[in-house]
Amino acid sequence: MSELSFMEKLLDGAEVEWKALEEVCDFKNGFAFKSSLFKESGLPIVRITNVDGKNINLSDVKYFDPSDYRENTASYKVCKGDILIAMSGATTGKIGFYSHENPAYLNQRVGKFLPKLETLNNRYLYHYLLSKVEKIYVIAGGGAQPNLSSSALMEKIKIPVPFPDNPAKSLEIQAEIVRILDTFTELTAELTAELSLRKKQYNHYRDQLLSFEEGEVEWKKLDEVSKKISSGGTPRTGISEYYDGSIPWLRTQEIDFREIWDTGVKITEAGLKNSSAKWIPENCVIVAMYGATVGKVGINKISMATNQACANIDLDDRVVNYRYVFHYLTSEYEYIKSLGTGSQTNINAQIVKSLKVPIPYANDPEKSLAEQARIVTILDKFDTLTTSISEGLPREIELRQKQYEYYRDLLLSFPKSEKRGSLI
Known part of the structure; x- marks a missing residue:
């Protein structure tokens, strides 16, 4: 059975x-x-x-x-x-x-x-x-x-609480649900441990490739190599007309050194219009500015809106490769986080604009972009192994997580009535 x-x-x-x-x-x-x-x-x-x-x-x-x-x-x-x-x-x-x-x-x-x-x-x-x-x-x-x-x-x-009047039966059901769900979490934990080793390898090669001697590069502020750096906004909560729409709306907890293809919350056109949230184009490098994820970096692969805690960097592709900037800012995570102030160590848009990135062969844009592309090609291979949701371990972990969530929701979605009936 x-x-x-x-x-x-x-x-x-x-x-x-x-x-x-x-x-x-x-x-x-x-x-x-x-x-x-x-x-x-x-x-x-x-x-x-x-x-x-x-x-x-x-x-x-x-x-x-x-x-x-x-x-x-x-x-x-x-x-x-x-x-x-x-x-x-x-x-x-x-x-x-x-x-x-x-x-x-x-x-x-x-x-x-x-x-x-x-x-x-x-x-x-x-x-x-x-x-x-x-x-x-x-x-x-x-x-x-x-x-x-x-x-x-x-x-x-x-x-x-199943069978509230039959404690033994209730605990039996709860224990079986736990056994099934714990099986999925244990498998995910094993894969995550292996992934952690892969990430250490990626960090090693990234730090080597992005370490430059004095005079090898020109350091430029992000503000100098970007078309625009902006933040977003939050539609007023408690107004149903502003949420559960079709516009992807990014929060900082969803930024975690990877590509962003979707968001957990969607807002409506009314929510966008009546807040500081605004559309940003795909392939912006996004830096979290507030809270527990401050300093983390991501790339939006679809057009979306964000909350005000996101610094959205639309880079000038005539000067820099956006993935080169992504890898570099990722390597600077601890430094960026250290710039925060206050009880939640927040940073602001001005700090982000002032961050400097190394530009190789700055006086020769074609040669510079070629060198950036070479570095990106190497780092992307490692990045794919550690963050891609379409290949390798990350894909397996994502599938296991979805499998866990499917069974969790199935097993815990008790109807709000006295009788349950079939799970199907």
Whole structure:
């Protein structure tokens, strides 16, 4: 019997009760750690930049030693198995599962769910919340810098509990759904680990090809080699006529060192007209200016609009190859991010315009473009291996992710009625 047939039989006629998150969970916001408390070692502090979907990423963390602080910080501790959520910035609404053996601490812009029902499987809750990321983002107000209210989250998101009057049966169903979905996530994790090794190889060759000796190139500001550098805007949230249209509208959380062929949110002509959002042509190099993704770079492969947190660089193709600029800015990610200011380390359009790129043979445009094209050809081969959604590992990961999302939505789309019926 196939997995699907088994689940159809298991769920056939299942009674479902929809419960608000506040009925099945408590919620805890993190702690406002002062920078003076940061240490070189200790327990890591989980920030919104570490909550990027699925397992919590503990790269680029600050540390904290609770023995240095008088207040009891035990309630802010995160342990293996905890479900976390980013509450503001570009990663708002993203869910993370803390799978590390050693504990950590939450900062104030990350929250954790505390299931309070013995009849709720923690991984079942995790998978369900993953399916609601876009809805949570809307609850947070959308826009360039959304902020999520814990009370709105706990009231508006509802969890389907199968067979609420039969705890044993309910947990059996939840466990089987978790087993199937975890199988897909484990396969994706293995592919992602291999992809990480490929990316290190790409970074090595990129840094070699884009390192120049004094006098080999002329450094020019992006403003000097562009037709136009602009930002976008956000249609007013809460006005239905502005959203669910046909115009792709890019947010910074969708910028991740790759080509952009579609967007998670679409706006209408009315939304475009009544905001600062505007069409940009294809093949702009786009730099994220706000929040958790600040400094990340992408290329839009279709015409689209963006929010105000995107710097959209329409390059002059008589001077520079847009993919050459993309690779160079990608190599400068850490530097660009370091230019940010404020609590969210934002940069602005003026900073982007002032960024310099190395132009080989600047006095001979034809020779310059030929050299840029040579470098691009080499780097694109590595880039295809690490970011292309049509070839290699990225394609396999994308297919696995779509397969996971298909089964997740199928298995968790309980009808809002007393009886379920067939999954087909």
